[in-house]
Amino acid sequence: MKKFLVVCAALMLPCLLVRAQEAEDTETGVVLSVIPRLDLNPSFSTSKDGSGDFTLGNSSLYTLLEGDLTENLSFSVSNHWLSREPKYLYKNTLHSDDVNWLDWAYLNLSLGSWEFTAGKQALAMGGFEFDDYDFETHPILNSSLWQNIPSYQWGVKVGNHLTEADVVSLQVVSSPYSEHFFDQGLLNYGLEWRQERGNFESILALNYMQNQKKTGELSLKDCFYRVFTLGTRLTLGDVVLTLDLFDKVGNAELDNHGITAIPSVLWGVSDRVELLVKGGWEHTTHQLEELDRNVYNVGAAAHLYLLEDKSLRLHAVCGYNSFLDTVEMSVGVLFNLSLKVK
Numbered sequence: 001m002k003k004f005l006v007v008c009a010a011l012m013l014p015c016l017l018v019r020a021q022e023a024e025d026t027e028t029g030v031v032l033s034v035i036p037r038l039d040l041n042p043s044f045s046t047s048k049d050g051s052g053d054f055t056l057g058n059s060s061l062y063t064l065l066e067g068d069l070t071e072n073l074s075f076s077v078s079n080h081w082l083s084r085e086p087k088y089l090y091k092n093t094l095h096s097d098d099v100n101w102l103d104w105a106y107l108n109l110s111l112g113s114w115e116f117t118a119g120k121q122a123l124a125m126g127g128f129e130f131d132d133y134d135f136e137t138h139p140i141l142n143s144s145l146w147q148n149i150p151s152y153q154w155g156v157k158v159g160n161h162l163t164e165a166d167v168v169s170l171q172v173v174s175s176p177y178s179e180h181f182f183d184q185g186l187l188n189y190g191l192e193w194r195q196e197r198g199n200f201e202s203i204l205a206l207n208y209m210q211n212q213k214k215t216g217e218l219s220l221k222d223c224f225y226r227v228f229t230l231g232t233r234l235t236l237g238d239v240v241l242t243l244d245l246f247d248k249v250g251n252a253e254l255d256n257h258g259i260t261a262i263p264s265v266l267w268g269v270s271d272r273v274e275l276l277v278k279g280g281w282e283h284t285t286h287q288l289e290e291l292d293r294n295v296y297n298v299g300a301a302a303h304l305y306l307l308e309d310k311s312l313r314l315h316a317v318c319g320y321n322s323f324l325d326t327v328e329m330s331v332g333v334l335f336n337l338s339l340k341v342k
Contacts, residue, residue: 030067030342035135036060039332047325056084057330062103062135067342072110078103080134096153096174096181103134103152115159115169123151124171124190126205126229127244129262140319140328141278141299143262144250150176153188167194177211177225186210203231238268249284249295258284258293274303282323295323311336 039057060083066076080103083089092100106119129146155173171190174181192205208224228247246260264278282295299319306312317330
């Protein structure tokens with residue numbers, strides 16, 4: 001373990017020197033972030049006939065370019081250049097049914113209380129789990145919904161700030177269930193309400209994901225998967241309590257009715273140390289012999305930030321998933337190098 005940390009520190013040293021020389025105030029203008037992550041993930045089967053594995057986990061290379069073009073017009077572009085299986089990122093170019101090297105690329109126009117977003121963007125799924133940056137999150141601890149839904153799609157979103165605390169948005173984007181975006185006119189329709197009052201936040205969302213075209217034999221209702229979401233978050237000093245609820249279970253096709261509950265507790269022990277405990281319960285109402293009606297996952301993560309601005313993070317994670325009958329662990333390092341372009 002000590003050798004691993006020494007190697008990571010040596011790899012990051014040149015970047016740290018560049019950051020010290022070039023980083024400036026990034027509150028305005030255009031900022032480029034280069035974000036490498038290295039994970040080492042051993043896993044162990046808890047079933048009698050199972051076996052272990054070793055992967056590079058969420059190892060990746062991202063860039064994030066974003067900023068203001070005018071007072072009212074901003075943009076954001078996130079690229080996923082490398083993963084533990086990078087060939088699929090490029091093989092899936094122009095696909096909407098899986099991730100690829102372009103996570104999102106959109107323009108955002110603000111006019112008074114209105115906001116207009118156009119381009120590739122995150123689904124208005126609701127749930128705080130979907131809000132986390134992919135390069136910061138720990139897939140070991142995430143739900144099946146997060147694992148299986150391609151949540152970046154092309155389209156438009158219109159939002160209105162009803163009050164300082166309430167934002168309601170309507171989104172129409174390509175469906176995650178078409179091979180390429182807008183294939184056969186398949187669309188996803190989303191309605192989202194976000195509110196933030198004091199130390200309490202919530203997200204309420206309803207999505208209709210079109211999975212096939214209507215034919216004479218099908219009703220319009222049969223052509224969509226409906227997903228209802230409620231996310232709640234309470235911040236009590238250094239402790240953040242979060243609970244996401246979905247009315248679906250996250251198999252690849254959202255045809256299993258039930259409930260997905262994702263509770264978590266994040267404790268900021270100090271300015272440099274965070275502890276995260278996260279669980280999940282997925283219960284389906286279907287009664288099929290081959291289907292486990294109750295799936296659990298539970299785990300914890302520790303984050304150590306080596307720099308005051310939290311740009312360099314060491315992390316250790318351990319989680320159990322009853323569906324996979326697997327205990328998975330991870331140790332890794334994440335660095336976020338931000339450079340002001342304009």
